[in-house]
Amino acid sequence: MEVDHRPRMDTTMPLEDTGADFARLLRDHHGIVATVAASYCRDPHDRADLAQEIAVQLWRAWPNYDRSRAFSTWMYRIALNVAISAVRSATLRHRHAVPLDETLHDLADPAPHDAQAEQQVRALHRFIHMQAPLDRALLLLYLDERSHRDIAEILGLSETNVATKISRLRQRIRHEL
């Protein structure tokens, strides 16, 4: 059975420290926000807007955060909810139509690496952006090696359903990449 070793909130922390605590947790887990934003928006401006919108919603939902649960799971829920809603919003979808390869150019890696690895990164990037919003959420969680339990909790599915979907997703990845 997979166990979540990700950091949890300190429930003994005084209330007045929660603002600073939120900022610290946001900094520690900013990768989740950045990854979700980059997976749902191609244009850098849209991406920055989405990242900020996610942070705003995190802060708004912060008072209701159940401290006995993993922060990253809660953060994923909000980030994905905001991103999926944003991608469905016509304004954001049609405001900046950026070709897929230019998106990756914007995410260019300054470190030198081999051509085959670069090709694989591009293929994966293309594959992520080809997915429907909900499928993309599942794919991101799978790639981030979240447990089936975590994925079920984030998406609101049963663990059995998640296992089935992951198995089909693996087949598609093998077939299409």
Added chain:
Amino acid sequence: MEHDDLKSAWQSLEARMARSDAVQLALLRETRMTRARGHLRMLKLGHWLQCALGLGLIALGVACWTRNTDVPGLLAAGLALHAFGVLNIVGAMLTLVLAARVDYGAPVLTIQRQLATLLRAYALNATVCGLPWWIMWLPIVVAVAGLGDVPRGAGTPGWIVWSLAISGVGLGVTWLYGLRHRRRLLRTDAGTSVSCGDGADGIRRSQRVLAEIAAFEAR
């Protein structure tokens, strides 16, 4: 792509994504927060104003029909305003309650379903409480007139009949234009996803979201 290659490609891509947005995220400005809060406040304010308008309509309607139970035209105008006022309050309150229930910390599918319901309520409210204004301005004018002394047995003034006819035509033309515009757009390739601007875009969008969720669950 083998599992190890996939893992390696993802690690590289994830690192680039995180690096790309790290600076933007670090620069989270208070202005952005203020803007978002302001936007939400305006949305809520709009619906509270709709509630206040509904209360006003009810007050005017009740004042009119209780004073003129023996004048059919004024009685009808008062009752119409009363009913429209209730409709405005119900529409606004329903939207406010649904909006307040949305908690982004809930599971993705739950929230996406709730958002689709909210979108539908919002679109319905806008149509049901917006479109009738083609005609509803008339009962308001009539009801205001009905608050004064109205001679018993006085007939309906001609201008009211003409205004009602013109407003009815306006409402019909708006509805027909919306219908034709929507049919024309739905015939195009992108028809199912474009905005028709006929007041039902939100409803169609909510239907698409719910269908997408159902399809995702079934796969």
